[in-house]
Amino acid sequence: MSTAALQTQGLSKSFAVKRKDAGLSGSIRSLFRPQWEEKVAVRQIDLTVARGERVAFLGPNGAGKSTTIKMLTGILHPSSGEAQVLGLTPWRDRTKLAFRIGAVFGQKSQLWYHLPPIDTFDLISRVYELNRSDYLARRADLIERFELGPYLNIPVRKLSLGERMRCEIAVSFLHRPQLLFLDEPTIGLDVVVKQRIRELILEVNREEGTTVFLTSHDAGDMEELCSRAVVIHHGGILLDAPVDRLKREVLSRKIISLTLSDHFVPGMLPDLQGMEVLHSEGRKLKLAVDLKQVGIESVVSALMGRFKLDDMTVEDPPMEEIITHIYGSGGQRDDHSELGPLVGTT
Numbered sequence: 001m002s003t004a005a006l007q008t009q010g011l012s013k014s015f016a017v018k019r020k021d022a023g024l025s026g027s028i029r030s031l032f033r034p035q036w037e038e039k040v041a042v043r044q045i046d047l048t049v050a051r052g053e054r055v056a057f058l059g060p061n062g063a064g065k066s067t068t069i070k071m072l073t074g075i076l077h078p079s080s081g082e083a084q085v086l087g088l089t090p091w092r093d094r095t096k097l098a099f100r101i102g103a104v105f106g107q108k109s110q111l112w113y114h115l116p117p118i119d120t121f122d123l124i125s126r127v128y129e130l131n132r133s134d135y136l137a138r139r140a141d142l143i144e145r146f147e148l149g150p151y152l153n154i155p156v157r158k159l160s161l162g163e164r165m166r167c168e169i170a171v172s173f174l175h176r177p178q179l180l181f182l183d184e185p186t187i188g189l190d191v192v193v194k195q196r197i198r199e200l201i202l203e204v205n206r207e208e209g210t211t212v213f214l215t216s217h218d219a220g221d222m223e224e225l226c227s228r229a230v231v232i233h234h235g236g237i238l239l240d241a242p243v244d245r246l247k248r249e250v251l252s253r254k255i256i257s258l259t260l261s262d263h264f265v266p267g268m269l270p271d272l273q274g275m276e277v278l279h280s281e282g283r284k285l286k287l288a289v290d291l292k293q294v295g296i297e298s299v300v301s302a303l304m305g306r307f308k309l310d311d312m313t314v315e316d317p318p319m320e321e322i323i324t325h326i327y328g329s330g331g332q333r334d335d336h337s338e339l340g341p342l343v344g345t346t
């Protein structure tokens with residue numbers, strides 16, 4: 001049996017899409033005499049993920065992330081290429097694979113909306129044919145770990161997004177999956193809840209060796225959860241590198257958003273190398289900080305010395321900005337990138 005959690009060679013997927021000329025006449029023509037063209041969604045993906053590894057699979061909208069995950073979970077057949085997930089070919093052994101993997105989709109719930117989470121636990125335990133006493137012990141452990149006690153008997157529709165996501169992830173661990181696909185697991189959550197969810201996933205990864213394959217538009221998910229980042233663009237792998245290295249070389253910018261007690265007066269801004277005003281309006285101020293030039297602590301204390309603050313948040317730039325930064329505009333790699341070779345650098 002393969003020791004890798006997943007391995008692909010030349011994995012590719014094309015879709016036949018109808019070509020439509022512009023305007024009403026184009027629409028009518030394509031209705032009666034459709035012309036098809038090939039849309040390559042995923043091209044020649046070679047990827048190996050070791051068991052227990054935590055990989056962020058990133059890319060701008062339309063890059064091919066979902067299509068790849070659909071092939072890796074057996075939902076879609078590839079047009080060409082091979083894949084082995086936990087030693088199985090996903091599209092041939094989909095049911096068998098389903099017993100060994102888990103999936104969490106931030107935008108799509110697997111909890112029954114009108115039922116309390118405890119009922120979903122019961123139903124899922126039957127789907128996975130879990131032994132009753134093992135199931136009850138596992139459920140008790142997950143309830144404690146994810147602190148679900150207060151929500152267990154409340155219909156899911158009445159839970160907050162953060163409470164629901166904690167339940168979603170706990171349920172996905174019920175059958176002890178060896179590999180967990182997480183698609184935008186922290187989307188829409190506040191900073192504190194995001195942090196807690198990341199800690200819980202890390203904890204299970206550490207204790208049970210669960211392989212984590214994550215897609216997210218939140219750089220924090222990659223930074224705090226994953227040790228390796230694979231970036232795809234136009235269906236192909238553009239970068240495969242340790243997250244530590246990306247952090248050093250690319251994630252060196254932070255965005256600080258401030259709400260001041262009084263109107264912002266530009267002259268009051270501390271003069272610090274590496275700090276730039278992105279936007280200001282009334283009492284609101286948004287700054288970018290280059291951590292290679294100045295420490296975040298120095299910036300925060302300088303700002304607190306000059307302004308009376310009502311609120312302050314420190315965030316990563318959006319994923320799209322990070323990817324654009326790596327490759328330059330139009331998805332082309334910036335030749336001055338400090339990242340060195342694009343693939344196989346792990």
Ligand SMILES: Nc1ncnc2c1ncn2[C@@H]1O[C@H](COP(=O)(O)OP(=O)(O)OP(=O)(O)O)[C@@H](O)[C@H]1O
Pocket residue numbers: 015016017039040041059060061062063064065066067068
């Ligand atoms: N069933 C389909 N038929 C035709 N084209 C498709 C189909 N599914 C995906 N595509 C196209 O394949 C490309 C990759 O789509 P995919 O959904 O995999 O991207 P993604 O990286 O997951 O994007 P996002 O971050 O927006 O979810 C896109 O151009 C998309 O329009």
